[in-house]
Amino acid sequence: MKIIGSRDRWMEAIAIVQKAVPSRSTLAILDGILVEADETVKLTGYDLETGIECLMEADIREKGHIVVPSRMFGDIIRKLPEDIVMMEVSENGQITIDSGKTHFTIKGIAADGYPKIPVVDNGKAVSIRQSLLKDMIRQTIFAVSSDESRPTLNGCYLRCEGNQVEMVAIDGFRLALRRKTVEGDEVGTMSFIVPGRTLQEVVRVLESGGEQPVLIRPSGNHILFDMGDVKITSRLIQGEYMNYRGIIPQTADSTLVVSPVAMMDAIARASLIISSEDKRFPVRLSMSEDDTLVVTANTDIGTLREEIPVELTGNRIDIDFNPRYFLDALKVIDQETVTIAFNGSMGPCVMKPSEGSDFAYLVLPLRR
Amino acid sequence: MGRIHRLDDLTINHIAAGEVVERPLSVVKELVENALDAGASVVSCDIRNGGISSIVVTDNGCGMDRVDARMAFERHATSKLRTIGDLDAIGTMGFRGEALASIASVSRIQLRTRRPEDELGIELTLEAGTIIRESEVGCPSGTRIQVENLFHNVPARFKFLKKDATEAGHIVEFIGRMALSRPDVSFRLVNQGNELLHTPGNNDGSSTLHSVLGRDMARSLVPLAEDGESGILTLGGYAGPPSLGRSTRQHQAFFLNGRWIRSRVIGAAVDEAYKGRLVKGTHPVVILFLKIPSNLVDVNVHPQKLEVRFMDEGVVFRAVYHALQNALAAGEAVAAFDLQPRPRTGEMPGSRLAEPQAAEPGMPTAGAPGEPIPWLLADSGPPFGIHAESPATDEGQALSAPSPDGPKPQGSGAREDAKPVFGRDLAAARVIGHLSNTYLLLEHGGDLLLLDQHAAHEKILYERLLASALRRRSEGEGMPPVQGLLEPLVIELPLADALALAEAIGSIRSMGFDLVPFGPKSFRLGGVPMEVPRMDPARLLRSLADHLRHGDVADPSGTRWQEALFDAACHGAIKAKDALDPREVDQLLKDLSALEDPYHCPHGRPVILRIERQEIDKRFKRIV
Numbered sequence: 005m006k007i008i009g010s011r012d013r014w015m016e017a018i019a020i021v022q023k024a025v026p027s028r029s030t031l032a033i034l035d036g037i038l039v040e041a042d043e044t045v046k047l048t049g050y051d052l053e054t055g056i057e058c059l060m061e062a063d064i065r066e067k068g069h070i071v072v073p074s075r076m077f078g079d080i081i082r083k084l085p086e087d088i089v090m091m092e093v094s095e096n097g098q099i100t101i102d103s104g105k106t107h108f109t110i111k112g113i114a115a116d117g118y119p120k121i122p123v124v125d126n127g128k129a130v131s132i133r134q135s136l137l138k139d140m141i142r143q144t145i146f147a148v149s150s151d152e153s154r155p156t157l158n159g160c161y162l163r164c165e166g167n168q169v170e171m172v173a174i175d176g177f178r179l180a181l182r183r184k185t186v187e188g189d190e191v192g193t194m195s196f197i198v199p200g201r202t203l204q205e206v207v208r209v210l211e212s213g214g215e216q217p218v219l220i221r222p223s224g225n226h227i228l229f230d231m232g233d234v235k236i237t238s239r240l241i242q243g244e245y246m247n248y249r250g251i252i253p254q255t256a257d258s259t260l261v262v263s264p265v266a267m268m269d270a271i272a273r274a275s276l277i278i279s280s281e282d283k284r285f286p287v288r289l290s291m292s293e294d295d296t297l298v299v300t301a302n303t304d305i306g307t308l309r310e311e312i313p314v315e316l317t318g319n320r321i322d323i324d325f326n327p328r329y330f331l332d333a334l335k336v337i338d339q340e341t342v343t344i345a346f347n348g349s350m351g352p353c354v355m356k357p358s359e360g361s362d363f364a365y366l367v368l369p370l371r372r
Numbered sequence: 373m374g375r376i377h378r379l380d381d382l383t384i385n386h387i388a389a390g391e392v393v394e395r396p397l398s399v400v401k402e403l404v405e406n407a408l409d410a411g412a413s414v415v416s417c418d419i420r421n422g423g424i425s426s427i428v429v430t431d432n433g434c435g436m437d438r439v440d441a442r443m444a445f446e447r448h449a450t451s452k453l454r455t456i457g458d459l460d461a462i463g464t465m466g467f468r469g470e471a472l473a474s475i476a477s478v479s480r481i482q483l484r485t486r487r488p489e490d491e492l493g494i495e496l497t498l499e500a501g502t503i504i505r506e507s508e509v510g511c512p513s514g515t516r517i518q519v520e521n522l523f524h525n526v527p528a529r530f531k532f533l534k535k536d537a538t539e540a541g542h543i544v545e546f547i548g549r550m551a552l553s554r555p556d557v558s559f560r561l562v563n564q565g566n567e568l569l570h571t572p573g574n575n576d577g578s579s580t581l582h583s584v585l586g587r588d589m590a591r592s593l594v595p596l597a598e599d600g601e602s603g604i605l606t607l608g609g610y611a612g613p614p615s616l617g618r619s620t621r622q623h624q625a626f627f628l629n630g631r632w633i634r635s636r637v638i639g640a641a642v643d644e645a646y647k648g649r650l651v652k653g654t655h656p657v658v659i660l661f662l663k664i665p666s667n668l669v670d671v672n673v674h675p676q677k678l679e680v681r682f683m684d685e686g687v688v689f690r691a692v693y694h695a696l697q698n699a700l701a702a703g704e705a706v707a708a709f710d711l712q713p714r715p716r717t718g719e720m721p722g723s724r725l726a727e728p729q730a731a732e733p734g735m736p737t738a739g740a741p742g743e744p745i746p747w748l749l750a751d752s753g754p755p756f757g758i759h760a761e762s763p764a765t766d767e768g769q770a771l772s773a774p775s776p777d778g779p780k781p782q783g784s785g786a787r788e789d790a791k792p793v794f795g796r797d798l799a800a801a802r803v804i805g806h807l808s809n810t811y812l813l814l815e816h817g818g819d820l821l822l823l824d825q826h827a828a829h830e831k832i833l834y835e836r837l838l839a840s841a842l843r844r845r846s847e848g849e850g851m852p853p854v855q856g857l858l859e860p861l862v863i864e865l866p867l868a869d870a871l872a873l874a875e876a877i878g879s880i881r882s883m884g885f886d887l888v889p890f891g892p893k894s895f896r897l898g899g900v901p902m903e904v905p906r907m908d909p910a911r912l913l914r915s916l917a918d919h920l921r922h923g924d925v926a927d928p929s930g931t932r933w934q935e936a937l938f939d940a941a942c943h944g945a946i947k948a949k950d951a952l953d954p955r956e957v958d959q960l961l962k963d964l965s966a967l968e969d970p971y972h973c974p975h976g977r978p979v980i981l982r983i984e985r986q987e988i989d990k991r992f993k994r995i996v
């Protein structure tokens with residue numbers, strides 16, 4: 005194998021696939037990065053759960069493949085003096101790396117023993133813009149549960165039906181839902197649970213302003229996120245996802261329209277005194293006038309009271325919440341105003357951006 | 373005149389009753405065994421007030437004729453044994469001819485019985501052992517015995533009866549066990565008019581298991597491969613996965629030739645088979661059916677026939693041990709993500725290497741390469757300045773009173789020159805790393821602290837729950853804030869557990885669990901206390917029920933309740949394998965430092981180990 009490429013390209017690609025290289029695997033070969041030079045150069049990291057493949061521009065003089073020790077390789081490339089890097093692998097697996105007047109020789113591992121990432125392709129695919137997928141993940145992933153006793157909640161539920169793509173996360177107490185109608189062909193109906201950990205990796209690779217499409221291909225046990233140069237394959241979480249559709253109420257006793265920023269700031273200030281010693285306290289939302297929401301916290305340490313202007317429809321409210329659950333959702337609502345629907349002091353509370361119906365967040369109040 | 377005289381029959385029977393009939397359960401047990409001995413395929417039991425006011429056992433067995441019915445209440449009258457030689461080969465559950473006489477002496481009995489071949493049946497009424505009425509009746513074939521006013525003439529014993537629910541709990545457990553051992557018989561249990569259990573009697577072990585233990589538990593049990601050792605012993609049953617560990621041994625049941633027994637040998641074999649797989653302080657769910665030719669076992673060593681003597685204990689031990697080992701190994705092959713350490717299969721107890729010993733202070737400890745370094749094992753004691761953090765006072769010990777077989781708190785682990793207690797400023801410790809996603813590494817005052825995440829969660833959970841249980845009592849405060857669940861959780865429990873939990877439901881609700889009964893075996897959980905950290909409420913409640921089933925649980929400040937909470941916290945705290953995010957770490961440290969004793973988990977295991985800087989320097993030979 006012999007390839008000539010750019011140091012910066014190498015560094016980018018290594019950083020991406022390293023996310024899936026286990027640091028101390030029982031299978032020594034997995035501690036390395038698989039480098040394959042065929043029509044293009046491809047790097048692979050795989051921990052048997054998640055696999056990341058990354059294509060890289062390079063001038064291929066001679067085809068071949070080899071596994072290189074991940075950390076060492078990354079460090080060497082980063083320290084090279086010139087941007088032009090030539091890598092050559094000899095018959096016996098000896099790797100030489102040349103850049104300017106620097107000449108490294110390191111030992112590689114034969115690529116034959118490297119496990120294959122499952123091929124995911126049963127013809128079905130959903131295509132989503134990078135920036136949109138990134139938003140969908142960001143707006144739901146915080147509600148993924150880490151409770152191992154309910155494995156199906158350890159991931160985001162991705163559901164496609166017709167032109168609608170929906171991503172949902174639930175941790176037992178709250179639900180975050182992001183929905184989008186995608187252009188183009190109907191995608192058919194399918195649904196699967198993607199591990200939260202995988203989505204964290206996917207989000208890192210996705211570009212915020214990225215207009216390129218991501219192809220999502222599920223199969224029975226695996227899912228592939230194809231972002232062109234980068235492909236992430238992961239195991240799916242098996243099992244039946246919670247039936248959330250009926251949970252979201254369609255009506256409300258009270259509806260508030262408020263600035264998410266003002267609300268977030270007030271609750272953040274309340275949080276300063278809420279988690280004290282051995283008790284945790286709720287934050288209270290109440291109203292004595294129709295145009296003012298009063299945020300209060302009353303704890304061992306002291307009190308906070310803050311007024312926020314709101315627009316009310318329906319009854320005045322007096323409800324307690326876990327402040328963290330409120331903050332998490334307010335943070336991901338990017339609009340000027342948010343509409344919050346309440347259903348008494350026991351019923352679910354639903355937050356939506358005032359414009360559109362792309363995002364919904366549901367949380368249950370604290371009962372006194 | 374001589375002082376020695378013969379006791380009258382009633383007195384003799386009373387004395388015998390003391391051994392045979394100790395509580396309502398004993399009556400149910402004798403009556404049900406008689407029904408099975410009579411070849412019944414349907415046995416039904418109806419109790420009122422925990423059996424204290426009434427027990428009715430009905431069967432469709434062989435029935436009795438008039439003469440036998442009268443004889444049945446005589447002492448040492450039995451149809452099951454004729455000569456002393458028969459004693460060596462007892463195949464029936466009864467054999468002494470003692471039970472009915474004993475029960476009759478301490479209660480009021482009505483018997484109705486008819487043999488299938490007879491036209492009419494007979495009805496007898498007995499008061500304190502004497503037949504007071506007798507008549508012919510038309511009745512279904514089989515036998516129906518009603519026992520009322522139990523112990524009304526034995527005030528001493530009557531006084532010691534537990535609450536109705538407790539007695540009922542024992543009976544529920546017993547019938548459940550019988551049903552498991554005899555899937556060919558349909559059992560039905562009715563308590564206060566509510567049907568608690570009804571098994572199909574279709575000889576299908578798994579559907580019986582389902583009705584007795586509930587769906588969740590039944591599903592997770594692994595059936596044992598039927599196996600015999602040279603034809604002497606046959607063994608079948610179910611092994612619970614290690615993850616289903618319970619806080620008491622109540623979920624272990626052993627049957628010998630269809631009879632429920634207690635056995636130290638079998639218990640030891642179970643423990644040995646599960647060794648290294650279980651979380652400390654938990655016991656596996658195991659159900660075993662042994663068949664041994666009756667001449668190789670002596671069943672006549674215990675008044676209630678609960679204990680037996682095996683001719684060859686070794687054979688029994690090995691059979692049980694191997695059967696469970698195999699089942700566990702098979703179960704683990706499926707659960708590929710079970711990260712629990714497992715002992716090598718096939719290895720026999722005894723061949724195991726001795727546990728590493730704590731090194732004598734002053735002795736060089738550098739072991740052979742690759743060997744565990746003894747002083748790093750928390751269990752091996754505190755030499756070399758590495759010790760479980762412990763407050764200087766004894767406070768910690770009271771709080772960490774361990775479960776009976778748990779290890780004692782390592783309060784003595786602190787060296788005399790240990791640094792002062794750091795409790796409150798634990799939150800100021802700096803996180804420098806994370807070991808195997810299990811331990812947090814912290815720097816504190818130049819020393820290295822190792823913090824066991826899971827133990828820390830347990831500890832916080834326990835303290836929070838206890839505090840809220842006690843707070844309500846002392847201040848008359850209402851429920852702590854309850855965080856509602858999006859979708860209520862339905863928790864199904866084995867009957868006896870469900871009964872216990874139902875009784876304690878007031879205390880549980882006051883801790884902030886929105887729990888309501890939902891059918892005889894199930895509960896609906898609509899919310900959990902806001903104050904507690906990550907937990908698995910279903911596991912927590914199951915563990916609570918485990919403890920409460922035999923105890924007096926009305927008083928949340930009682931020790932029984934506290935013990936139950938210790939354990940529930942241990943089971944309910946989420947096993948955090950994954951890395952905590954910085955916010956969670958921060959919260960954990962804050963929560964911990966607010967505790968009186970952050971040093972021990974409820975079971976007395978250390979939560980924090982400190983390795984002193986000086987000690988590290990010494991090991992690197994920077995100082996001597």
Ligand SMILES: Nc1ncnc2c1ncn2[C@@H]1O[C@H](COP(=O)(O)OP(=O)(O)OP(=O)(O)O)[C@@H](O)[C@H]1O
Pocket residue numbers: 402406407409410431433434435436444445449450451452465466467468469470471472473515
């Ligand atoms: N349900 C029943 N159906 C038919 N016969 C019965 C029934 N219950 C009791 N008997 C008869 O009454 C006899 C006496 O019963 P009892 O329980 O007192 O003694 P046992 O079962 O022989 O011995 P043990 O005292 O060990 O139980 C039995 O041997 C049996 O013949």
Ligand SMILES: [Mg+2]
Pocket residue numbers: 402405406465466467471472
């Ligand atoms: Mg009997």
